[in-house]
Amino acid sequence: QAKEFRLGLITPNGHSWNKAALKLGDDLKAATNGRLTMTVFHSGQLGNEPAMMQQLQSGALDMGFIQAAELGSRVPHIAAINAPYIVRSTPSVAKFVRHPAAIKLFEVLPQETGTIGLGWGITGMRAIFSSKDLTTLADIKGMKLRINPTPVYRDFYSSLGAAPTPIPTPQVFDAMANGQVDGLEADLEFSWNQRFDKVSKVILQMNAVFMPMAAIVSGRVWQSLPAADRELITKTVKSTLDTQIDELAGNEPKLIENFKNAPIPIRQVPAGDTEAVIAEFDKVWLPKAPVLAELRKVGATL
Amino acid sequence: MPAFSARGIVVRASSLLLAFERIALMGLMYLLTALILVNVVTRYSHFPIYWIDESAVYCVVWLTFIGASAMTRLRLDFAVTMMTERLSARHRKLAKIIATGMVVVFGVALVITCFLWMDPIGLARAGFDARKLAAETFNFLYTERTQTLNWPTWVLYLTLPIFAVSMTIHGLANLLEDLELVPRTPLKGFQLSELDGVN
Amino acid sequence: MITSAAFIAIMLVGVPIGLCLCLAGLVFIIASGNPVLFQSYPLQLFGGVDSYGLIAIPLFILIGEIMNGGGITRRIVDMAMAFVGSLKGGLAYVNILANMFISSILGSATAQVAIMAQIMVPEMEKKGYDKTFAAGLTAYGGMLGPIIPPSVMFVVYSVLAQVSVSDMLIAGIVPGVILTTMFCIAIALMGYVYNYPKADYQTPRQRLATILRTSPTLLIPIVIVGSILGGLGNATESAAVGAVAAALVGKFWTKEFRFSQLPQMMLRAGVYSAIVLFLVAAAAVFSWVLVFGKVPQETAAWIQSVAKDPVSFMLLCNVILLVIGTVIDGIPGLIMTVPILLPVATEIYHIDPRQFGVVVVINLVLGLLSPPVGLCFFVAAAVTGAKPGKMFMVTLPLFGISCILLVLLSLYPSLSLVLIK
Numbered sequence: 001q002a003k004e005f006r007l008g009l010i011t012p013n014g015h016s017w018n019k020a021a022l023k024l025g026d027d028l029k030a031a032t033n034g035r036l037t038m039t040v041f042h043s044g045q046l047g048n049e050p051a052m053m054q055q056l057q058s059g060a061l062d063m064g065f066i067q068a069a070e071l072g073s074r075v076p077h078i079a080a081i082n083a084p085y086i087v088r089s090t091p092s093v094a095k096f097v098r099h100p101a102a103i104k105l106f107e108v109l110p111q112e113t114g115t116i117g118l119g120w121g122i123t124g125m126r127a128i129f130s131s132k133d134l135t136t137l138a139d140i141k142g143m144k145l146r147i148n149p150t151p152v153y154r155d156f157y158s159s160l161g162a163a164p165t166p167i168p169t170p171q172v173f174d175a176m177a178n179g180q181v182d183g184l185e186a187d188l189e190f191s192w193n194q195r196f197d198k199v200s201k202v203i204l205q206m207n208a209v210f211m212p213m214a215a216i217v218s219g220r221v222w223q224s225l226p227a228a229d230r231e232l233i234t235k236t237v238k239s240t241l242d243t244q245i246d247e248l249a250g251n252e253p254k255l256i257e258n259f260k261n262a263p264i265p266i267r268q269v270p271a272g273d274t275e276a277v278i279a280e281f282d283k284v285w286l287p288k289a290p291v292l293a294e295l296r297k298v299g300a301t302l
Numbered sequence: 303m304p305a306f307s308a309r310g311i312v313v314r315a316s317s318l319l320l321a322f323e324r325i326a327l328m329g330l331m332y333l334l335t336a337l338i339l340v341n342v343v344t345r346y347s348h349f350p351i352y353w354i355d356e357s358a359v360y361c362v363v364w365l366t367f368i369g370a371s372a373m374t375r376l377r378l379d380f381a382v383t384m385m386t387e388r389l390s391a392r393h394r395k396l397a398k399i400i401a402t403g404m405v406v407v408f409g410v411a412l413v414i415t416c417f418l419w420m421d422p423i424g425l426a427r428a429g430f431d432a433r434k435l436a437a438e439t440f441n442f443l444y445t446e447r448t449q450t451l452n453w454p455t456w457v458l459y460l461t462l463p464i465f466a467v468s469m470t471i472h473g474l475a476n477l478l479e480d481l482e483l484v485p486r487t488p489l490k491g492f493q494l495s496e497l498d499g500v501n
Numbered sequence: 502m503i504t505s506a507a508f509i510a511i512m513l514v515g516v517p518i519g520l521c522l523c524l525a526g527l528v529f530i531i532a533s534g535n536p537v538l539f540q541s542y543p544l545q546l547f548g549g550v551d552s553y554g555l556i557a558i559p560l561f562i563l564i565g566e567i568m569n570g571g572g573i574t575r576r577i578v579d580m581a582m583a584f585v586g587s588l589k590g591g592l593a594y595v596n597i598l599a600n601m602f603i604s605s606i607l608g609s610a611t612a613q614v615a616i617m618a619q620i621m622v623p624e625m626e627k628k629g630y631d632k633t634f635a636a637g638l639t640a641y642g643g644m645l646g647p648i649i650p651p652s653v654m655f656v657v658y659s660v661l662a663q664v665s666v667s668d669m670l671i672a673g674i675v676p677g678v679i680l681t682t683m684f685c686i687a688i689a690l691m692g693y694v695y696n697y698p699k700a701d702y703q704t705p706r707q708r709l710a711t712i713l714r715t716s717p718t719l720l721i722p723i724v725i726v727g728s729i730l731g732g733l734g735n736a737t738e739s740a741a742v743g744a745v746a747a748a749l750v751g752k753f754w755t756k757e758f759r760f761s762q763l764p765q766m767m768l769r770a771g772v773y774s775a776i777v778l779f780l781v782a783a784a785a786v787f788s789w790v791l792v793f794g795k796v797p798q799e800t801a802a803w804i805q806s807v808a809k810d811p812v813s814f815m816l817l818c819n820v821i822l823l824v825i826g827t828v829i830d831g832i833p834g835l836i837m838t839v840p841i842l843l844p845v846a847t848e849i850y851h852i853d854p855r856q857f858g859v860v861v862v863i864n865l866v867l868g869l870l871s872p873p874v875g876l877c878f879f880v881a882a883a884v885t886g887a888k889p890g891k892m893f894m895v896t897l898p899l900f901g902i903s904c905i906l907l908v909l910l911s912l913y914p915s916l917s918l919v920l921i922k
């Protein structure tokens with residue numbers, strides 16, 4: 001039968017996730033001659049991610065593009081995908097999130113969150129934008145660093161000696177300009193849109209962590225759908241996310257070129273520095289999320 | 303009016319609640335100011351405390367709903383008086399009763415929605431096992447924790463059922479006054495002026 | 502349809518606006534036949550105030566309470582008098598200038614009118630001004646309150662619009678100064694026509710003494726505006742530091758503030774902020790159901806069919822908001838219109854959300870100065886005994902000036918954005 005889906009996500013119009021969401025709606029409509037349609041609620045119009053999760057669980061909302069941080073704060077098993085140095089470049093991220101090991105993480109979602117995971121979308125590897133000079137990981141020590149407040153990131157940046165400071169997204173640019181923080185970590189796409197280079201002295205590409213997004217469906221809604229529709233939706237979501245992933249990874253060289261043309265240096269973390277950091281991180285997180293060992297193994301092959 | 307009548311109980315419960323709300327509002331304001339000042343000091347001395355922002359936000363959330371309950375009883379709020387001020391005294395009184403009645407309607411409706419959302423009966427049936435409740439009803443409320451304080455979120459959400467119940471009680475007390483079933487109670491401890499607006 | 506009918510009906514009966522929004526939300530859920538939304542209802546209410554930017558509101562209101570208890574207002578009036586008192590229409594300038602300084606401490610128009618009318622109107626009456634004009638002028642002075650930072654309305658707007666609170670507050674500075682200047686020019690002309698009296702003559706030495714005696718009170722606006730503008734902290738932190746500054750000035754300079762008053766001040770600040778914050782929570786629920794019912798999308802389509810370019814869109818908004826402002830108070834008006842108009846402004850007409858915020862806020866503040874629900878006039882009337890309707894008529898030139906400012910702000914984004922980094 002005909003159905004109108006509602007999809008919610010937190011990012012504003014124009015973000016690559018939003019383009020993917022709109023494309024998903026168009027593709028579904030085209031594939032079913034208008035039987036299945038979709039309305040996209042962007043910019044958190046239906047509430048923040050916890051509120052959207054609640055609506056997904058009750059069945060008020062059909063689908064969501066929810067960041068791994070939100071799912072990871074509920075399920076440590078999922079948080080493993082945010083762990084540092086699983087992969088070390090955006091092209092590897094693009095391969096990694098489509099690997100069966102990453103898809104398999106979704107198996108715990110129905111039981112732990114009442115939702116069904118259909119696939120990952122991505123943002124690029126995160127970098128540190130700093131108002132003091134940085135060349136190596138050791139320089140991060142003592143920095144006041146604005147981070148995405150997911151527990152994995154907090155542990156990671158704390159282990160580097162930074163003082164993680166959670167600051168709400170709309171205030172980040174100010175906080176940096178005002179010297180409330182010495183630096184911030186974010187993906188390059190968001191950083192370019194926000195022009196963080198204008199309030200920084202140096203960009204350090206950490207090549208450590210990335211923030212993927214999961215395309216999830218309400219468990220209640222999923223149960224009510226005929227098998228053929230489920231199959232069609234799964235297939236359409238996969239192909240939409242494939243496009244999003246490839247485009248994002250493909251755009252990264254251009255973004256880096258943009259930043260290289262900015263008057264501040266953009267540097268890479270020397271690869272040798274990371275072994276001790278990984279060991280310290282895994283000591284805490286392997287017991288919470290044993291799947292991390294497997295993810296590291298897979299990541300190393302990419 | 304006998305002290306133990308239903309009316310007496312409502313009015314007294316409302317006064318007692320208001321006394322609690324008064325203390326809580328002061329306490330939350332002190333706490334909020336202190337949290338922000340501590341945040342300024344610790345951040346400038348390079349020891350930012352990770353959970354302060356989140357605590358301050360929840361402080362304001364509790365302040366909102368406790369204050370909203372108190373202001374119901376104090377009859378302080380923005381309302382459109384364009385039509386009611388043109389009515390005759392008798393009709394104005396009727397409008398007042400309807401308006402106060404709506405407060406009670408909302409209070410009761412919020413109690414019901416909180417009941418659906420927090421599902422205390424389902425929780426008891428699941429033996430107060432949050433994961434079992436989640437598995438049975440897709441209600442994951444009791445398994446969630448806040449991001450930086452790492453408190454269970456349901457503890458913070460409790461302000462809503464509390465608000466729903468206290469607002470219902472205050473609304474009933476106001477309604478009894480409007481129906482002239484009880485005399486107006488002078489409300490102690492709040493020196494508020496009608497002139498202090500909030501725009 | 503049912504939702505808006507229910508909303509208007511209960512609003513006219515006099516149900517508080519916050520509750521009207523909440524109840525309309527419930528009616529919508531019933532009408533939509535999607536009862537599963539009831540489970541999300543409480544969480545949406547909670548989520549509406551679960552926002553960092555809103556923390557500034559209780560602190561801004563607290564500053565006003567402390568400042569008033571510390572006798573700081575009176576000293577600011579004295580200072581303005583030492584500067585411009587002996588001109589023709591001196592007290593009228595004093596009124597506007599003192600209001601401008603006090604705007605940089607207080608976050609609210611009505612609070613400011615209540616405070617200033619008590620001081621300025623008797624003084625102006627003594628000097629031979631018409632009481633109605635004095636009260637009306639004070640009400641217009643109060644209009645500066647939510648335009649010059651700090652401002653509760655700008656904080657609410659920035660939370661609704663998801664822009665930086667500091668940016669929004671800074672955006673109000675230039676328009677606030679322009680409005681003050683335009684008011685002063687109008688007073689000069691009106692003073693000439695109506696032959697306004699001069700104030701008492703002060704010798705230069707007396708003036709200097711007054712200025713020196715009162716200048717420490719300037720510490721408070723300097724701390725608040727300076728730390729936002731200079732970037733020492735965000736708006737919330739500047740509010741907390743400003744509260745401390747107000748307490749210290751009140752305690753050690755004016756010596757009128759006592760710490761034993763603090764609990765009552767905290768209580769009042771708590772109650773008054775709850776009035777605003779509950780409205781924000783209610784608006785979150787309401788706009789959630791509107792979004793679910795795709796109302797903003799449909800309104801956007803209608804506006805697009807009427808306004809073909811950004812300028813005509815802005816002018817259309819001015820008219821809509823001015824009409825809404827005449828019947829609804831500032832913050833509720835903000836809460837009901839921004840979720841619908843802002844997405845259209847930014848996504849279709851590519852208007853800067855901060856410029857749009859300045860226009861919306863000033864529009865709704867002007868509504869506080871227009872019948873039938875001109876809250877500022879009612880406050881001034883309650884304090885002084887003047888008639889609200891007459892107040893509106895004698896100050897009509899000031900209303901015209903404010904409208905001109907709105908047109909300028911709509912046409913030139915740089916007036917709002919120039920100070921923002």
Ligand code: NA
Nearest residue numbers: 604607646651
């Ligand atoms: Na102000």
Ligand code: NA
Nearest residue numbers: 827868874875
């Ligand atoms: Na009005």
